[in-house]
Amino acid sequence: MAANNTITAVPGITAGHWTDANAATGCTVILCGDTATGGVAIRGGSPGTHETDLLNPIRRVDRVHAVLLAGGSAFGLATTAGVLCWLEERGVGFETPHGPVPIVPAAILYDLGVGRADLRPDANAGYAACDAASDAPLPSGSVGAGTGASVAKAFGSGGAVKGGIGSACCTLPNGISVAATVAVNAWGGIYDPHDGSLVAGPRRHDGSMADPIAAILNGEYPPDAAAMTNTTIGVVATDAALDKMQANFVASTAHDGLALAIRPCHTPGDGDTLFCVATGHNPTPSNLTAITAAATHVAGLAVLDAIQSATGLAGIPSVNELNHGIAG
């Protein structure tokens, strides 16, 4: 059996997808038990989020029970109701005098322009994603929240390349695990985070790929094509014991992984949002510098995995298909 290189390799984390390949949308839940702290960092101009304010260290709630990533734009936030129902049935939540209240921060991406616009992930989809959750390696590609994702949209949707959801995991020398799952639906192109080589750029009419940064700087990119809605969303998970401030800090720095792999990133038409959950299953004292560096590392690799694992859907070809002459 291959090693688990996904977010479910982190002790205390299970995860599952719900996928509607016909409508080209879906959702992904990351369940983190009842000991996890959480943080969030939102960049880019067009986020869609749920229960993010309580992650601010000045708020009292100090645990998160799940994080939900969904397609469907703002409509997709309805998935959270299903996750709350699933957790309530299992007695998981913030203890109150009248029963547990599950804390489920969430973020959405815009995939209404891919597949069907009228079908979006709903509460049943969120519930089904929880039912599907396990500690098995989380599938990558055109599944879950990445089902309807696309990237490299500088020349409009006709030149896009298929996005998806991907994961990466690493273990620090002190035994702490740091992993990321990212649903990549970026306006920008995708680059190898290590050597900066272009992996997925906007496709010209002749089928060639442009470097979107060069296209912006040399005028090939038409200046009014940025209106299409995008957004990359993800979760960094670790078994380290982090307080809320540290979890927010890790979420913020992890955006550097997006910056390495998505160029341009954090544009006005992206609502890029990353969560961090820390299960605390590993009591080793944390080195926050190492954890933030690892979070950046796995976030960049998760973006790359998402694009390389994606399969074509709803007329949008994947890089694998383009590289093998199957589509494009």
Next chain:
Amino acid sequence: MAANNTITAVPGITAGHWTDANAATGCTVILCGDTATGGVAIRGGSPGTHETDLLNPIRRVDRVHAVLLAGGSAFGLATTAGVLCWLEERGVGFETPHGPVPIVPAAILYDLGVGRADLRPDANAGYAACDAASDAPLPSGSVGAGTGASVAKAFGSGGAVKGGIGSACCTLPNGISVAATVAVNAWGGIYDPHDGSLVAGPRRHDGSMADPIAAILNGEYPPDAAAMTNTTIGVVATDAALDKMQANFVASTAHDGLALAIRPCHTPGDGDTLFCVATGHNPTPSNLTAITAAATHVAGLAVLDAIQSATGLAGIPSVNELNHGIAG
């Protein structure tokens, strides 16, 4: 005469340094007239800043007259008094019933461990930087706020490489200029922002350079060496007409340029802070996506210029010296 590829190529911007090479500290002022809007984005764990709250779009003040970058840690914020004095003498400031009040946001970096710790830039230094300001190309290297800067400190100060201050400028196809000046004093190493090749990594005892990300992930980096204080600070300037929200957005996205060129970036021991000033001298309608992409581009190149232009100081060798066998 060579083209001006620095921040002073932006219409409406002048800039100047004050340098104390003996104490290995200094400051840099960017003067932006009386029409500029401003924004700021602060990341990393250890910032030192001045007059940043008024850059929030919910605050009333809608103009900035200068931005100051200084060494000297928190002590270096005293430089701002000299800039206010210089501007007041010239009648520049936010109009009030009792005279103009200059608005001068500022940020500092920690250079007390390089050269002398007891000499820091003061009000006279800030005034002198204003006197030195012009629209000539702004010098790069171990000058101004970059005088005492160092990078690549994963193995402690003994393995550091000289930092500095650098600039880059580009002109978008619609004629709008976007430039950056960055004083680079990072804990992380420096990489070419395009191809990810290592430019300045922490030096081992045998003189070889490590890749700091690899050193963290494989355990070569000792986990308790991140306490040394750092911080990279800079300014993105454009002649576009941006409102305060847009200027803040550009400042935020420009951090992606740091993420490309500094790895790891935005660590707990860095107080990385970027300002954006928009003079509005160019009435062409702004394309915010293009401006943010250009801001990221020039911020990354400015980091590279800073390290490649630096000269050794106070026992810290520059990459040029190391590459030519002069030091190390």
